[in-house]
Amino acid sequence: MIPSKQILALALAFALVLPGASLPASAQAPALPKGVVTGPSIEGISEYTLGNGLRVLLFPDASKPTVTVNLTYQVGSVHENYGQTGMAHLLEHLLFKGTPRHDDISGEMKRRGIAFNATTSLDRTNYFASFPASDETLDWVLKMEADRMLNSRVAKADLDSEMTVVRNELEAGENNPAGVLFQRLRSTAFLWHNYGNSTVGARSDVEGVDIGQLQAFYRTWYRPDNATLVVAGRIDPAVVLRKVQAAFGALKKPAAALPRLYTLEPAQDGEREVTVRRVGDLRLVAAAYHIPARTHADNAALAVLANVLGHTPGGRLHKALVETRIAAGTGAGAEGLADAGLLTAVAVQPRDGDPQKAQDVLLAQLEDLAKHPVTAEEVAQAQQRIANAYELYFTDVNAVGMGLSEFLAAGDWRLLFTSRDAIAKVSAEDVNRVAATYLRPSNRTLGRFVPTEAPDRVEIPAAPAAAGVVAGYTGRAAVEAGEQFDPSPANIESRTERLVLGDGLKVALLPKRTRGGTVVVNGVFHFGDESSLRGRDVASSLTGAMLMRGSRGLDRVGIDRRLEELQTQGSVGGNLQAATLSLQSRRQQLPEALALMASLLREPAFPESEFEQLRLQIVTSLEASRQEPGSIAGRALSRHFDPWPAGHPLHALDLDESLAAVRALRREDLVAFHRDFYGTADGEIAIVGDFDPAAVKRQLHELFAGWRSSHPYASIATAYTAVAPLDQRLAAPDKPNAVLLARHNLALRVTDADYPALVVANRVFGGGALKSRLGDRIRQKEGLSYGVSSGISADDSRTGKDDSGSFSIQAIAAPQNVDKVEAAVREELARLVAEGITAEELRDAVSGLLTEREQGRGNDGTVSGMLQDQLFFGRTMAFTAGLDDKYRALTLDQVNAAIRRHLKPEQLTVIAAGDFAAGEKPAQ
Incomplete structure (x- = not known):
């Protein structure tokens, strides 16, 4: 489904996003199955075409222990007719509803631990799945995609429930003034071309969609000769081609030609203006x-x-x-x-x-x-x-x-x-x-x-056909591949070196050959205690945010340019009790990148102009959240569950208190916080990738081991507190999408015996909007919400004493549907406690969870974060392996007993914010 977008963040940092290779000369082209035709091969990506017109792109890389399957159809919102806006996106949703052969696609994917989703844009729709390399899983994914290409149900009953889900997605987008403005801008810029239409569609079209027209749209555009299948990762091209041919080869290419679009936007003949007036800040x-x-x-x-x-x-x-x-x-x-x-x-x-x-x-x-x-x-x-x-x-x-x-x-x-x-x-x-x-x-x-007597028109020239632009193109040399790395906890542990530099800087080094010579670094440096940090919590967050905005010898632009010169993505920052360092670089640039990060941590300049910019941005963001349902409900929930008195470093401020605190800060407060607290001698650094361990050890000692904080680190103790339940509705005028948040506290640690059981129970209950008990009922069956989920939070500390955990639920819905959502949430939670989960649910949840954990270990950034975390808590990969073993060993009685011990429906606080005064929408 279309992922939610933070339009404010887009507006504040409107970055140009560049998605990102011919087979190496030594590579052997795979033997082709009968009827498969080979195409161009560019920088490691090779094209093949099946007899039915399906294009296949294979991108093998043995260094990544994962596989991504991405099936793209050349159909998007631009292909919709009058009265059918949003149809491509709605159809994307319905293709998860199943086929006669695959009745529960989302459930099957979740059970196999496949990370999956789909998106619709102007010109295309794509369905993707990512998973640890597995012939069995790849077989299933390919056969499922081939099946739903032609055999999806696209049934009236599914449309009736999913239409309201999509409408809720539309309502969520309408909450954001910036999002509405950008859509109005497009619709004003394009008079005739469908690029002016919202991908989600007009509300009336979504509500009134005809199932017959939707089925016809599906039959028109979902066909092998209108699709391209991409398979990337740890694959054998010859094997994959055979699998693809077996799964897709029998699909028939329709006799009818694909419809041809011919609408061109005429030259604009004068300035246009659109004004949106809505509630907002x-x-x-x-x-x-x-x-x-x-x-x-x-x-x-x-x-x-x-x-x-x-x-x-x-x-x-x-x-x-x-x-x-x-x-x-x-x-x-x-x-x-x-x-x-x-x-x-x-x-x-x-x-x-x-x-x-x-x-x-x-x-x-x-x-x-x-x-x-x-x-x-x-x-x-x-x-x-x-x-x-x-x-x-x-x-x-x-x-x-x-x-x-x-x-x-x-x-x-x-x-x-x-x-x-x-x-x-x-x-x-x-x-x-x-x-x-x-x-x-x-x-x-x-x-x-x-x-005007002399019209000034800009004629947009016709663009050549893509075939002409790419004809004869051969590309550059393919990126150097890395080693085939086993991401098991045992192998990660055997390849990792742990050491201590100075008397408190813990280091984990995992050298390996990576694609493109990449290397990932994560560092966390600790300081301060409850007493020394009182009254300085707001200064701590702004101090961290200023570190990338200027240092001795480099202004903000200079830092940005230096990172680009080093071909490095990196940042330093800070929070209440820690400074942080993260970077992704390459072997050759790593020494200079580390030196740059160290200088940014140690020598920030705190330029007055940048401080004023940052403060304006924070104030603007806070004010913008004043009328937003999610922010209103979130602030109220935080205050209700806040056990800390005013002045405590962890005390939750309300909006006006936050604004006042930010406005009262001065540059000197940040300079003083950095001087009083920052240091790098007590912390953890984890490095994973292509680097020279001996040289890195020397450099880390020189850069980080000797700088001590004036206020040594001591963790702020946290503990379970009982909080009386509350049921509350808060007003958010002119917001067509409401947000519901629910929570009750748990006495729970990551190391508790019940923790794995509760993680699995939560996965069953609300671990995904597409497949979970909450998702099945509230989204799939009743169509009340585009997004509903639950979460388990457990405390963790080096002392092993902190136990401030929580159980939470989140949902969005039209304001008039919030009461129904809450009733469904409470009923499903009561049923979970009374009846527990089933053996089938336990099996699928554990299988999917273990697969996802395995896939996570295939990412160097994830492994680096794990190693840093383990250094802090005094653990090794044996802890990770042990947790995997605990998940595997779970019994149904253990999970259901943990549910009964910890989940208390009668203690649930529910807070919702939305335009509840608006009432029901008129019938369309």
């Missing part, structure tokens, strides 16, 4: 300009232009609007779609900002580039950032397998590589030319009609 101004499709030569220059404009912190919009404190955040992005799309720029302000000034400065930056042309240096910096993103992306085969969907949607998977190469060749002259061509008032969506 943000001001936004955005401008959108029509630009060519991805295959047009100008698209690469426009991608660079968007990066020059929208990058934080070095971009022009950030400098002109954020550094001057006109806006709290800015961003820009250029689309690369199958048809002509948009370049969009945005500025976000607090509610008391000057909107006219923000608009004037934003448009001046966009439309007056001729007065201040983009320089060659700016272009080179943008190209380096984009190239670094591509290079890092190519080190993750599974991510590439997923990202290929976007380029397939644009016309051909090889556009991934031709786009990369085209961006690398862009010049400053190219960027300034496309800026002058497309960033004109008459091509801008702000929208008013002005009579």
